Each structure stands twice: as structure tokens, then as C-alpha cells.
Amino acid sequence: MVFQNYALWPHLTVSENIAFGLVERGIPKREAKARVAATLERVNLSGFGNRLPGQLSGGQQQRVVLARALVLDPAVMLLDEPLSNLDAKLRSEMRDEIEKLHRETTITFVYVTHDQVEALSLADRIAVMRDGRICAEGAPRGLYHRPPNLFCANFLGESNILAAKVLGSESGYALIETSLGNWRAVAAGKKEPATGSAVKCMVRPENLREGEVTGANCFEAEVKRVRLNGATVSASLLAGGVELHAALLSDQTVDLKPGMHCHWHMDPCNTVIVPEE
Numbered sequence: 001m002v003f004q005n006y007a008l009w010p011h012l013t014v015s016e017n018i019a020f021g022l023v024e025r026g027i028p029k030r031e032a033k034a035r036v037a038a039t040l041e042r043v044n045l046s047g048f049g050n051r052l053p054g055q056l057s058g059g060q061q062q063r064v065v066l067a068r069a070l071v072l073d074p075a076v077m078l079l080d081e082p083l084s085n086l087d088a089k090l091r092s093e094m095r096d097e098i099e100k101l102h103r104e105t106t107i108t109f110v111y112v113t114h115d116q117v118e119a120l121s122l123a124d125r126i127a128v129m130r131d132g133r134i135c136a137e138g139a140p141r142g143l144y145h146r147p148p149n150l151f152c153a154n155f156l157g158e159s160n161i162l163a164a165k166v167l168g169s170e171s172g173y174a175l176i177e178t179s180l181g182n183w184r185a186v187a188a189g190k191k192e193p194a195t196g197s198a199v200k201c202m203v204r205p206e207n208l209r210e211g212e213v214t215g216a217n218c219f220e221a222e223v224k225r226v227r228l229n230g231a232t233v234s235a236s237l238l239a240g241g242v243e244l245h246a247a248l249l250s251d252q253t254v255d256l257k258p259g260m261h262c263h264w265h266m267d268p269c270n271t272v273i274v275p276e277e
Contacts (some may be wrong), residue, residue: 002069002079006061008053015040015049018067025072039071042101059090066101076108083118095121116156120144128152145204146188146272153202153274160203160244164273166193173268176201179240180219184268189275199273205234207270208246210256212263217271223260237264 008017015036022032040046043063053061062082069077079098083091099122102109113119119126120140128136128143128151136143136152147153153161164176164185173184174193178201185201193199212218221239228250235246235256246264248256 004081039067043067079111183217185271187273202272205245205247213265216265218265
């Protein structure tokens with residue numbers, strides 16, 4: 001198990017911390033020493049074996065915790081929010097490290113996290129839990145782009161949710177009526193929504209684009225706020241009394257300013273009818 005708070009013994013060296021489970025299992029000293037050395041190399045800590053945990057950075061301590069679990073060669077490893085104590089840069093670096101270790105071993109990693117970026121970037125499969133029960137399970141891409149219920153749509157990433165009414169179907173799309181106009185949409189659920197039924201549709205902020213495009217779902221909106229995040233820009237829009245959020249690359253929003261009225265569009269493939277349960 002990889003603990004959230006490291007749980008390293010401060011009076012033991014890095015090598016002794018990693019070897020603790022091997023000693024408890026009665027592994028011969030020579031074999032244990034060789035396994036510790038190999039594991040230190042695997043987590044890029046060769047040469048740190050004689051240091052104490054207090055002499056290491058947070059990222060290095062987390063590598064020791066990973067090594068302590070890996071050295072036992074388990075079939076399954078539980079990681080309990082292992083990166084929550086690290087700053088943003090170290091979290092990114094350790095995500096890459098954990099992904100690499102997972103790829104290089106046959107160990108099943110069960111990774112518990114509230115960080116959606118971690119879940120989406122690291123997992124082969126994701127289980128979304130609500131009130132102690134699994135409410136959605138599947139591959140990250142599928143759960144993100146075609147969430148099976150509204151809770152999953154709101155929990156995994158940011159989403160714009162609009163009420164709509166199904167008018168019919170055409171060429172594989174559902175025709176829906178929204179407060180922003182009549183659109184085409186795809187259904188995330190197993191069943192096609194019935195004509196006349198009230199539904200909820202989801203549009204991810206990154207799928208909103210400025211400009212009016214023939215064949216796309218379009219609407220006019222006022223830009224209320226613009227926030228630079230570095231490589232991306234977040235924009236809050238007001239359209240027909242509905243507040244929407246858009247996420248664009250910063251070089252695409254040079255002239256985007258609060259108070260502007262402009263057209264927006266999204267591909268019908270990215271307008272998704274989501275089951276409420």
C-alpha cells in the first residue's frame with residue numbers, strides 16, 4: 001500500500017524503510033539487499049539508500065513509499081491519494097513516474113483520488129463513486145466524452161448542462177429544442193431518447209468555439225468574464241439567461257473581452273444527451 005502521508009520511519013534509512021517488508025517476510029539479507037538496490041534504481045533514487053527520510057524532498061519521500069511497496073512485487077497495489085501532499089509541479093512529475101512504473105510492471109494499481117486530472121491521465125479504467133456506491137465505470141475517454149449519468153458528467157471535468165426537449169431524430173442525431181435554439185445531439189445512454197421527452201444535454205467547455213459555422217450547433221452570447229490560465233483562457237458566457245463556460249487556447253482569444261456579443265458553436269458530436277440516472 002502507498003499511503004497518503006508517506007508513513008516512513010524517520011529513524012530508518014531509505015534502504016531500511018524499503019527493506020522493512022522483506023525483513024518481516026524473512027527474506028535472506030543478501031536477496032533483500034539486491035532487491036532494495038534494484039528498486040531504488042527503478043524509482044531513480046540510486047545513491048540515496050543511506051539517507052534518512054528527513055533529508056529528502058517531498059517528491060523523493062514519495063518515491064521511497066512507492067519503492068517500499070514495489071520491492072515486495074505485489075499482485076495489487078493500493079495508492080491512497082499518494083500525491084495530495086505535493087505541489088503542482090511535483091504532482092505532475094510523480095504522475096509521469098507512476099504511469100511509467102505501471103507500464104513497466106504487471107502490478108494492478110488501484111489508485112484512489114479526488115483529482116480528476118490524475119484519474120483521467122493515469123487510469124486504464126475508472127470507477128466513479130457516489131455515496132459509497134459505484135455509479136459509473138469504464139475507460140477514461142468514454143466516461144469523459146459519453147458519461148452514463150449527470151453525476152459523472154459533472155464530476156469528471158467541467159460541463160455545461162442544458163435542459164432540452166427531444167423533437168425527433170435525423171441521420172443518427174437526436175433533434176433537440178433548447179433555450180438557445182434547436183440543435184442536433186448524440187445520446188450517451190444505451191437507449192435513444194423518446195420524441196417529446198425532456199432531457200439534459202452536456203457540452204464540455206473546450207468544445208465551445210467562437211464563430212458561426214454552417215452545420216454546427218450555434219448560438220449568440222455575451223462575454224461576461226475572461227480569465228487567462230496560461231496556455232488556456234476561460235470565458236464565462238451569458239446566452240438566453242443561461243451561463244456557459246468556454247475553454248480556449250490563449251492565442252485564439254486575443255480580442256475576446258467582457259461585454260462583447262459574438263456567436264459560438266460546437267460540433268453536434270460534442271453535444272451529448274446524458275441520462276439523469
